[in-house]
Amino acid sequence: NAGVTQTPKFRILKIGQSMTLQCTQDMNHNYMYWYRQDPGMGLKLIYYSVGAGITDKGEVPNGYNVSRSTTEDFPLRLELAAPSQTSVYFCASSYSGTESYEQYFGPGTRLTVT
Amino acid sequence: GQNIDQPTEMTATEGAIVQINCTYQTSGFNGLFWYQQHAGEAPTFLSYNVLDGLEEKGRFSSFLSRSKGYSYLLLKELQMKDSASYLCACMDSNYQLIWGAGTKLIIKP
Numbered sequence: 001n002a003g004v005t006q007t008p009k010f011r012i013l014k015i016g017q018s019m020t021l022q023c024t025q026d027m028n029h030n031y032m033y034w035y036r037q038d039p040g041m042g043l044k045l046i047y048y049s050v051g052a053g054i055t056d057k058g059e060v061p062n063g064y065n066v067s068r069s070t071t072e073d074f075p076l077r078l079e080l081a082a083p084s085q086t087s088v089y090f091c092a093s094s095y096s097g098t099e100s101y102e103q104y105f106g107p108g109t110r111l112t113v114t
Numbered sequence: 115g116q117n118i119d120q121p122t123e124m125t126a127t128e129g130a131i132v133q134i135n136c137t138y139q140t141s142g143f144n145g146l147f148w149y150q151q152h153a154g155e156a157p158t159f160l161s162y163n164v165l166d167g168l169e170e171k172g173r174f175s176s177f178l179s180r181s182k183g184y185s186y187l188l189l190k191e192l193q194m195k196d197s198a199s200y201l202c203a204c205m206d207s208n209y210q211l212i213w214g215a216g217t218k219l220i221i222k223p
Contacts, residue, residue, distance in 0.1 A: 041215055042118065042201070042203075042212075042213035042214050042215045043157075043201070043203075043211075043213040044213075045210060045211070048210070090156055090157070101144075101145065101147075101162065101205060101209065102147075102159045102162065103159070103211070105156035105157050105158070106156060107155070107156050108155075108156055
């Protein structure tokens, strides 16, 4: 199993540009999440999904959109990049059928908006 | 409001024991997690506590007191590879994780 994979690993965007961060998991997990992590701060939940076709906002959803057309994929879309979106983005997945609710993380995407 | 507090940084010596504390206030509680995060890498799961008491897993142990809103992570026989950030996170009533800012642990030889 590859686990959770994310692409790209690094990206530099100009203000106003758009991009999609890709996330794929091969563990058949029903739950998927997008977080951002700023230096010295805790992870903040952007969006999450409890299954294909179902998404919901987290703590910091403004400026982002998501879709979940399949169990495996959960892309994050930035429509009009702003410097405040400079951060490290992590995708994670978990299976609701376990008792531990452990989340498995992808390697992250380091995004700079200038 | 929801809040997770943990020290920003701690220093310990190789071979010693260190305890990293975490206090929390959340809307509802469905368990407390500890994750390890090496610099530039993703968080990896260490432990999950939902009942009061101590859970031991090799060199790492995690303790929870729900009445006090308190947890700690205990690391024994410290190794240089344990230098990392340790993240405390609580699962709230919506089964979402609320994360602390992390404790950077520096191990000195």
